[in-house]
Amino acid sequence: MPQNVIEIHGLTKIYTMGEVEVRALAGLDLVVDSGEFLAVMGPSGSGKSTLMNILGCLDRPTAGSYLLDGVDVSKLDRDERAVIRNAKIGFVFQSFNLLARTSAVENVELPLIYGDLGWSRAERHQAAMHALDRVGLKGRENSHPSQLSGGQQQRVAIARALVTEPAMLLADEPTGNLDSRTSEEIMGIFQKLNDSGKTVVLITHEPDIAQHARRVVTVRDGIIQHDEKVEQHRVDLRGIPPPVAPVAAEATR
């Protein structure tokens, strides 16, 4: 396994809107080691979202190189990027993005359906159950998203991101739709996963949330302006109630 999960040099993205060219990224360099917990901050219009799209292999840079887990993904076509997204990236979104009317465990199994692992249904189910267990949702596997609280839904999303054992978790404002206590809870899960060796890249505009990472970079005008190690704000997981919150379950009935 290579040392660097992300190795980006001279990353440039230019959007052409009619006659006007907008330079969203202007030769950005970034190296992320395996096992890091990185937060990417920046105001809107800074190029943060563009960076996130390229990091997540949803988009291609106009120029520059991007090595993800040792693979140059900057020139891949649509289908090749889909394969990379499936195998190497675990997405966590602000709005959870779970499939409605689909149980938690089925949501978590979803990436395995598109992968090349060739697993049987039982193997997929087992992997999904294990991932749910890791985010503390054991026992809620048959609940549908509408029966789960926001925090629980985000846990399902994290389990879905984990299930393929990707090279990195890419979380885009994962706490944007949650209250502060639940946000702490979710950040605690990321910290725990990071402690066990997972590389986590967190995109956020909230400084409080960014303080949960070990390293914070700030993007402005398409390049990285600040890059600093931070004293991690640890979430005390002991203070957090068990994940299967009976109150939330009652409330959604």
Place this chain on the structure above:
Amino acid sequence: MRSSVMRLGNITMVGLRAIARNKMRSFLTALGIIIGVGCVIAVVAIGNGATKSVENTINSLGTNYIMLFPGASTSSGARMFTGNSTLTADDAEAIKTECPAVAYVSPTVRAAAQVVAGELNWGTSIQGVSEDYPLIRSWNVSQGTFFSDQDVKSASKVCVLGSTVVDNLFPNGEAVGQIVRIKNVPFKVLGVLDKKGGNMMGQDQDDTIIAPYTTVMKRLSGKTKIDMIQLSAVSAGQVQEAQNQIDGVLRQRHRIPPKGDADFQMRSQEEIAQASGQQTAILRLLLLVIAAISLLVGGIGIMNIMLVSVTERTREIGIRMAIGAKGRHVLLQFLFEAVTLAIVGGALGIAFGVGASLAVKHFLQWPIVVTTASVVLSFGVAAFVGIFFGFYPARKAARLDPIDALRYE
């Protein structure tokens, strides 16, 4: 390989679930196909049944059968069919004696009358024919006897009854030897004909009384000309020869030059079958057009709903793409959904069509022929409609940009 087959199975499952989640909408979408396929099956079954029964009646005429009837005639330079027959009993006699390729000849006259037997009466058609008639139509008596050439020559007041007439005038079944009064003329019943059933026009062929043509002309209709001549050639191979000979004899008798327009027409059994076959072909074409249109409408319904579904599920498509679905996975998912709707609709349509056909057969007593070909064909067309009309929405889904799709509200 194993994994890609398995993945295909998983993706088809995804499509199936989407259908199951929207039961009402899926049903309404499939309804277009259900009705389309059902109508095709039912209408084709009824059409086939009608064709079959027409074919049966025509075939029952016998392959030697020739029909000779008066045609357009030229009077004062104007060609028209006046309704006045030019055929006489002597023509029939001449054909019988002068045409070696003709085996049997029967002049035919028709009349309609109210027939009375005791206290019962029944309106029916009277056919005046010669003693050759049973041989031409291969139609025999089941009781009693047919009338003889002597009866024809002497214009005897005798007759033979069709079974429907017997049912109505002699409910006890004892008809032979009884007297029926036709226009107040007493006729002696010599025999009862075999039951023959409906003819190609749906008329009951057994609702008739058959008497010597001489008697009918003299006592009932008062006509001097005959309505038509029914004949049979000595063999199926001699039909054309017989027609040529008849043509020659009649032209001579009616003084028509060889190139002139004849005042009579002939139809062999084969020609009748062909003419009817042409009608049926037109009917079939019409049915096919209707079927094609109804399936087209059903297909457009599927496309419409699939397009709505793709738009509605843009975000779902974005999620699937973000976690690794390739364009073709999404394409397959939606295509499979459309094809399933079409195929399930097709299967239900077949059940509906066959059920409707059987109901028609049971309640209306129509002849119905459900063919495997129509079932297989309409099912195939339904599946094709699903692929054809499902492809565009599925491709639209597959080409979505994951970033835009994820952002879609």
